[in-house]
Amino acid sequence: MATPVLDVKRLKTSFLTDDGPVTVVNEVDFHVHAGEVLGIVGESGCGKSVTSLSIMGLVPALTSKVEGEILYKGENLTQASDKRMRQIRGNDIAMIFQEPMTSLNPLFTIGSQLTEALRLHNKKLSKKEAAQQAIAALKKVGLARADELINEYPHQLSGGMRQRVMIAMAMICNPQILIADEPTTALDVTIQAQILELMKKLNEETNTAIMMITHDLGVVAELCQRVIVMYAGKIVEEGTVESIFNHPSHPYTIGLLRSVPDMRRKKDRLFSIPGNVPKPGSLKIGCQFAPRCSQAHEKCLKEKPELKALPNGQKVRCWLYEEEKEYIV
């Protein structure tokens, strides 16, 4: 296979607090190929968003520390200068966010926010050309009356429209990678489907790789080719969408899949994984998931499991797969 467009190696992001550094993302390894859609799944607080912000270099510089390697086309972004990062942001790696309602600046027109992105990376572009490209970008994401929209302000648009504008803004410089941080979470279900459809279309047309960060397994099934499941700052399972959905291996993944409501089956109560994601830095030893795991045994509480490849190519971080068959579900 070709070299991945983004290769993240042993990424470790910690925040400096009054009580010392707290590691939020720990030893995360993954890669994304050109044109691929990678899903990153996990509960709130498992480090998904911090992973993406680390790649963008947008974690607060003074109060955090990013270690490991983030190789974008072979260039290590953790070592890149501030200036180089600004060139990459928006132009090579773009990002869209969870909150379309607040992600656009309320005081600037849609047009000026779109052309701003363009002109930051292409200084020679005239205002007129930029405006034309902005209109084209808005049309591309399915916004009718684009030529009027560029003179309107965000508050005149609905949430779905704003997310389309955000996507247009992210895609306007033809980035190699689009990081989408829960882009559909704040939207109505029907709008969600439209936005996903749009992202799928853009991915096919432009060959832009997408990192889809979500807690919605439906989104993953719809859009992604490969999935990473994160728990408490670590990857606990990795594989293709088919293998993860058909043979979830890590008890956490199994739990996640079981907690998706099934329309065909009538159940009184929806399954939920007991407990909450541990506070970063609170669990020092053993498997991070062990306190919530129904199959945890003595070893899980004492030793940290490693990410291990299964025969089918899936990777899993669990002691159940290191020892005798008897533990396997």
Next chain:
Amino acid sequence: MFAYTIRRLSMLVPVLLGMTLIVFSLIHAIPGSPAQILLGQQASPEAVAALTKEMGLDRPLYIQFVDYLKNLITGDLGESFRTRSPISEEIWPYLAATIELALFAMIIAVIVGVNAGIISAWFQNSWFDYLLMVLALVGVSMPIFWLGLMEQYVFSIKLDLLPTTGRDNIRDPVTAITHLYLLDTLLQGRVDQFFEVIRHLILPGVALATIPMAIIARITRSSMLEVMRSDYIRTARAKGMSMLKVVYKHSLRNAFIPILTIIGLQTGLLLGGAILTETIFGWPGIGNYIYSAIQFRDYPVIQSGILVVAAIFVCINLIVDLLYAAIDPRIKYR
């Protein structure tokens, strides 16, 4: 925007009317007869009564008020009891002196205050932030007369850098056209005088700017901190924009509404005549004008002086309201 402007302008009428009534009633509540003051303690009661009648002060209050309003509408602010000259002509040089000083002070306050606030917010919790905020606290709490005296002591008397009092050099006075000396000197092409006027403005300007500057810095800091955490700032950063541009373009404009409010209020206060500063620096401003009018129970002058100051205050608020709408497109639609 036009409809909004008209709406705001029409709201001025009742405000100004109410203001006039309040000022009128307050003035007449001050004890002491103006005629007595004018004629002195030895004047005979008959003479006092005659003068009172001549000045129209023996008529019922409401008639005096209606009369006053009638005159106001034609731009006639009445006659000073003391100088016997029309106030509308007499007041302008004082007002101009105050406007010049207040605007000069506000420009210093805004430039320094806003930037200090931005830097503080940008480097939140750094030693620089703490230092600036301590300075701002000191600035707010500093008695202005003390600061003025210290400035004079250090910069005029000890270092002999700047003049202590006045608006211009007595040996080479500015020929007034508009009474805004900075403008007048430029109109006459007298650059040397222009800088002389600036030199006279610096000490009172800085003294007057201190409190607004400190308040503006603190408001800017908290407003910026709030905006810097917002999602659209992250979006702007994700586009590849430099921090400097993010701060001054995207953040400052969003943070500016509360800052603008404070700027408006403080400008109004400064234009209201900073009597202390004007006294210390011998500034012939509106504060001094009203103050001496009060000493002489010069009712028409007090009344008109307060009215003019209040009207300016209202107008500044109007301008601030219009600027809100210019900054934030959402305001027009409310």
